[in-house]
Amino acid sequence: MTWSRRHVLATDDWSRDEIELVLQQSEAMLEVLARPMRRTPALRGRTVVLFFAEASTRTRISFELAAKALSADTSIITASGSSIEKGETLFDTVRTLEALGADIVVMRHGAAGAPYFVAERVSSAVINAGDGWHAHPTQGLLDALTLRTSLGALEGKRIVIVGDVLHSRVARSDIHTLVPLGARITLSGPATLMPSAWRCGQLPAGVAFEEDVDRALDGADAVIALRLQRERMDAGLLPSLREYALTWGLSEVRVARMRPGAPVLHPGPMNEGIEIEAAVAHGPRSLIERQVTNGVAVRMALLHLLSTTPGAPAARGGGEADRREGKEVAA
Amino acid sequence: MILEEVRRIEADGTERTTSVRIGSDMSPNVDGRGLLVLPGLIDLHAHLREPGYEESETVATGARAALRGGFTTVCAMANTMPAIDSPGLVAELAARGRDARAARVLPVAAITRGREGKQLADLVELAAAGAVAFSDDGDPVDDARLFRSALEYAHAARRPVMEHVQDRALSGRGVMHEGAVSAALGLPGIPAAAEESAVARDIAIAKLTGARLHLQHVSTAGALELVRHAKADGISVTCEVTPHHLALTDEWVGGSRAFVWEPMRGASPPQTPQKVEDDPQTPRGVPYDSATKVNPPLRTAADVRALWRGLADGTVDAIATDHAPHASFRKDVEYAEAAFGISGIETALAVLLMAVDAGMGELGAVVRALTSGPARVLDMRGPDDLIVVDPALEWTVTAGALASKGKNTPLLGRRLRGKVIAAVVEGEVRYRDETAMQGRAGPPGRIKGAEAIARR
Known part of the structure; x- marks a missing residue:
């Protein structure tokens, strides 16, 4: 089973093998989290933008911990801290995300389907952290x-x-x-x-x-x-x-x-x-x-897998060495 | 120009092979074999957006788009800004239509002042100014007592009331048909009952008043059944359906791009909704494409088939496009935030011809519902306009191919078969697809009479 997804928007079209792969990788990440030094360099130099257009503390912190445990740089766009509440459209945010050059965008949004909208329009990988009533x-x-x-x-x-x-x-x-x-x-x-x-x-x-x-x-x-x-x-x-x-x-x-x-x-x-x-x-x-601990492991696994997708922007700059390193982490 | 040996279909649906003179110019005759000549189509329901929303459409762009779609007459809905609720606005809209020299534009005036559903507009005066019907389309008249008064006054004005049938308490914040697909997509649904309960109310009030009631964009099997019974009871009710409700289903919101007849060609339809991706033949789009957001929403395959049955047995009087162009900024947003509406006046006929080819219905019934049917709803004589259609001509729906300012159609990127290549309005050729026409000019000698004309 090789990972080939560019985005994680919903699992409704996933095969059993893909789900199994993520669960296996998550178990490996649990081992990382059990170490005294909970950090691996798998995503060093990559940027993960956490775009939270709907209030969330738990999921956001879980993703943030996951990204940091993989040594990624993180930045956060939230509803209250950005111009979303001042009438900025999702399309405006998409342009910002694109300009920021994020490798992976993790997004939470109140509207079902919003991650599909963003994934269509940015070159980053998109992880859905909850969209309306649709998927998480x-x-x-x-x-x-x-x-x-x-x-x-x-x-x-x-x-x-x-x-x-x-x-x-x-x-x-x-x-x-x-x-x-x-x-x-x-x-x-x-x-x-x-x-x-x-x-x-x-x-x-x-x-x-x-x-x-x-x-x-x-x-x-x-x-x-x-x-x-x-x-x-x-x-x-x-x-x-x-x-x-x-x-x-x-x-x-x-x-x-x-x-x-x-x-x-x-x-x-x-x-x-x-x-x-x-x-x-x-x-x-x-x-x-x-569930809370497992959440961090699953999110680490997905962030890592998305950086291995062949041809994906999240994998850019990540040469063979990085990928080997990544595999080692997950092994 | 004379078209030789075309299939000419009359407004009553009958057909014969004949020669037809198009316009008065002396250009060479055209081999009409394989072409269709139809009476100019009448669209009971289009949004031309002027005044107020000129970024989405104007009377001129809308009337030109209509003509390219084969509609030589369009009824312009009143949900503009300001709403068409005064005689001056009616006259101005009609004048802009005449200036456009494209499709004939017939103003529909608002039922209530400002379309607010609170106080009746001056219906008799509006009719005298040229309003052919009354509608608050986009919104229903929620207040049943006010709706009763509207029907009484419209009766005095000798015009039909065209009602947008929707119980807004039931439709709530819904954005698509409530069913298995909305459940899967996590989008709030608009149940079929929101339309059916409104249809039942309106029919009861039509019976009470004896006035002419026209139900707009009927989309569910249940609503159509109510209309069928009302007609059998002798109640003065007519209804229209849209091309998108005759061809697309709620699966399109989930990303399907297969016309309702495509996955099940030659097979009986599945009883339970199948995952579209199971069929490799089925074209796929992106889920949550706001171009699929329309009110009433795209319904189920069973509803679509019921609409075709209604078309066959005469329950459906007209096919109306509900052409609803929108500027991109109203559609390039989250699904829930996007405006309702499909820009459909230029794709309608091709989609319907493809449906007929696929065996969904008879060509004669479709032509009637686009010509004599709507003329009867308006109680007018069908005009002498003509259109020429090449039913075999394939074209791709692209933003550039559409004359409408509204590019909001889920058919973008799709190849359609069937294109209007000329339209004659009031004896004048107002639209002609030159490339398609030239393509029809066969080798000399094959075209009867061509040499004689060339020598003149």
């Missing part, structure tokens, strides 16, 4: 890594995703990463927060919908709780947070319906007491902290 490929990959470490091979495993699937890029990327690895997904949550096509039987391959969360959890191998945005209530999609917590919140009683020891994941940040009880979030099943 590094989250999907880090969830796969986390689940695989806990469950072993995902073939035939049944994973429940509970909550606001309609507005969730995490849910979509989890589906696009876990299903090719052989897992089956059961979605659960209020019908108002589920894409209508999926609720009415037009589901993606490997995915089922079960409105009753207790039935969804019965005998499941793992559960991923999604963050509930409070503004969904204003849109009339939820009667109350209390109603949600009672009907779909992950309580200790509920998670006990899964197979013994079945893990609990959450992409964070959590609303404890709403989509997940504190006792579950911090209990023995929780892999939530593990």
Whole structure:
């Protein structure tokens, strides 16, 4: 398996081999992160621009740590710190990114599809760090890594995703990463927060919908709780947070319906007491902290792989020596 | 110029092989074999953007684009800035249309003042000034009571109300058809129900008033079914569909560039949506291309097939382009931020001819829906205009090939088959594709009468 992608926009068209490759490389990166000196020179001299047009602390810091651990230079463009809030268009930002000559652009944007817009127009490699409701490929990959470490091979495993699937890029990327690895997904949550096509039987391959969360959890191998945005209530999609917590919140009683020891994941940040009880979030099943560490490793793996893409700008200046060095790091 | 042995199709859809005189000049006759001569097409629905949005289109560029697309008559929608809501603006728009000396421009006036949906415009006076119909197109008249009054007054003015059918509470912030594709792309959806509930309301009010109601750009199977029933009940309702809703599906938002008939040629359509990339024959574009963003949104293949059935059984009265040109800055943005609309007046006929070739419908039905159908909606006699079409001529849709200022079409880069090579309006040849015409001049002697004309 050789890596040939120029961008990481979504994993919906990835092969199983590509996903496996990233997971293998991520495991190697975990070893790097376990060293006392958490730094390798794989991306020395390269520039990674973190373009965050939507507020995010966790993902941004995770990418920043990943880039720094690979010795890349990083700079950050955020919504509040740049002219985006003053009416600068995405096209203007694209021109800036192009002029800056970034090797890799990591971008978070509130509009689904925005990374495709940028990738079409810049010569840099683009990594989608979350676009609207559409995709968050590094989250999907880090969830796969986390689940695989806990469950072993995902073939035939049944994973429940509970909550606001309609507005969730995490849910979509989890589906696009876990299903090719052989897992089956059961979605659960209020019908108002589920894409209508999926609720009415037009589901993606490997995915089922079960409105009753207790039935969804019965005998499941793992559960991923999604963050509930409070503004969904204003849109009339939820009667109350209390109603949600009672009907779909992950309580200790509920998670006990899964197979013994079945893990609990959450992409964070959590609303404890709403989509997940504190006792579950911090209990023995929780892999939530593990997800954070794995996130850095997955992002390191992708940054590194993009610098090896044949003919890609992110690989420019990176001669054979650099690539060998990179391989060594990942080996 | 005389075209020998062309296929001439009349507004009633009948056809015969004949000779047709084009204009009054003495240029050599042309071998018309393989060419089509049609009555000038009538577009009930185009946005010419003037006044106010001249960076997107003007009356002159829009009327020229129309002519190149075979439309010798275009109804100009009123969603300009200011909106066409006063007799002076109606007269000015008509005058600019005449000055352009291209397609005939018929002004459609706003239903409400400023298209704000609050207070009726002076409909009777607007009709007297030359408005052929009333529409707040771009927006529906949300208030049902006001819509009732609009129909009553339009009835007095003897003009149809052309309604943009959309329940805005249901469509919300949607940007594409709500279905499997919007679910996958994570884009907010516009459900079919947003159109269907509005159609049901409007039909009920048309029945109440007895006025002429014309439903614009009907796009769902369910909406068409409501129209079919209303017509059977004798309610005075007509409707139009657009060429893009007859050819493209919501899969285009995800990057497909296959016409609805292409992946399933000769095969029964799949029951569940297939991943487009599974078929190596299917052309691919980029996902989230804002050129696919249009309101009503591109629907499913099942909806497209229902529209063709409606065209065949007469439920659909007209094919109207909803030509919606936009300056690039309104489209070169995130999908959710982009303006709705497809620039389609120059590609419409080619797409429809290709659909007919693929077996989606009959040529006669398509021609009727582009000529006598819209004439009936406007209650006017079809003009004597003619267009000449080379149905075999292939061309590539490029920004440069379009006369419209709006280059916002998802067909950019696509090869189409079928091109208008001449258009006659009011007895005057106002458009002629010289290269295509010269290409038709066969060897001397093969063209009947050519020598006689050359000696004069």
